Amino acid sequence: MSTLELLPAVDVRDGQAVRLVHGESGSETSYGSPLEAALAWQRAGAEWLHLVDLDAAFGTGDNRDLVRQVTEAMDIKVELSGGIRDDASLAAALATGCTRVNLGTAALETPEWVAKVIAEFGDKIAVGLDVRGTTLRGRGWTRDGGDLYETLARLDSEGCARYVVTDIAKDGTLQGPNLELLKNVCAATDKPVVASGGVSSLDDLRALSGLVPLGVEGAIVGKALYAKAFTLEEAIAAVAAV
Numbered sequence: 001m002s003t004l005e006l007l008p009a010v011d012v013r014d015g016q017a018v019r020l021v022h023g024e025s026g027s028e029t030s031y032g033s034p035l036e037a038a039l040a041w042q043r044a045g046a047e048w049l050h051l052v053d054l055d056a057a058f059g060t061g062d063n064r065d066l067v068r069q070v071t072e073a074m075d076i077k078v079e080l081s082g083g084i085r086d087d088a089s090l091a092a093a094l095a096t097g098c099t100r101v102n103l104g105t106a107a108l109e110t111p112e113w114v115a116k117v118i119a120e121f122g123d124k125i126a127v128g129l130d131v132r133g134t135t136l137r138g139r140g141w142t143r144d145g146g147d148l149y150e151t152l153a154r155l156d157s158e159g160c161a162r163y164v165v166t167d168i169a170k171d172g173t174l175q176g177p178n179l180e181l182l183k184n185v186c187a188a189t190d191k192p193v194v195a196s197g198g199v200s201s202l203d204d205l206r207a208l209s210g211l212v213p214l215g216v217e218g219a220i221v222g223k224a225l226y227a228k229a230f231t232l233e234e235a236i237a238a239v240a241a242v
């Protein structure tokens with residue numbers, strides 16, 4: 001069985017690494033320099049960094065220069081997201097040298113453009129399916145954007161390579177991932193799924209590892225690492241031992 005990939009998260013708001021609760025603007029806890037955080041995960045053995053420009057996602061500005069600096073400083077793979085919604089923002093994101101980008105709002109609001117860039121850039125494009133229940137949310141998770149499974153079927157038919165599935169109700173809460181949601185998404189697509197939201201313990205990571213045969217490829221880990229529920233080294237060892 002393949003090993004679950006771990007993607008420690010650095011979410012950037014107003015130049016700082018932060019964690020939100022349920023993705024709500026104003027719920028930030030700040031963890032200092034995004035570059036220092038990213039370098040710390042790299043030193044700890046991360047193979048991936050999940051890097052989010054939250055201001056760009058919320059439409060409250062952007063941290064584009066800082067995100068580019070962080071990406072360029074990494075020797076590891078970077079998944080970049082937040083505010084990538086048109087040709088210019090996609091070109092800027094890809095020019096950082098990131099391994100792939102994660103599109104959220106655009107997949108809900110400009111499906112023709114997303115179909116075009118999926119066709120053009122293949123597996124450099126992932127789509128973030130950020131859901132409450134089975135309703136997708138865009139624009140910083142503030143607006144409804146349609147049904148999860150209808151959108152998934154559309155994106156599958158367009159050749160989308162990968163999905164990053166976030167249960168907003170779990171995100172930043174340390175309450176454990178929504179395993180049922182992940183199983184349901186994996187049953188609805190043959191494409192790999194990256195799980196996001198709620199990881200609180202090494203047991204959660206072991207449970208997600210159990211979904212690898214179903215299609216869960218990786219897990220984004222945020223709050224649990226910043227809150228020191230476990231170290232990244234412990235997480236890497238835990239998923240390697242499953």
Ligand SMILES: O=C(O)c1ccccc1N[C@@H]1O[C@H](COP(=O)(O)O)[C@@H](O)[C@H]1O
Pocket residue numbers: 011020022023024052054056057058081082083084085102103104105106128130138139140141166171
């Ligand atoms: O990651 C978060 O905590 C988060 C919170 C609120 C909004 C977005 C968030 N993250 C990611 O942002 C991108 C979506 O950005 P966009 O809609 O394409 O501009 C997606 O990866 C979300 O998971």
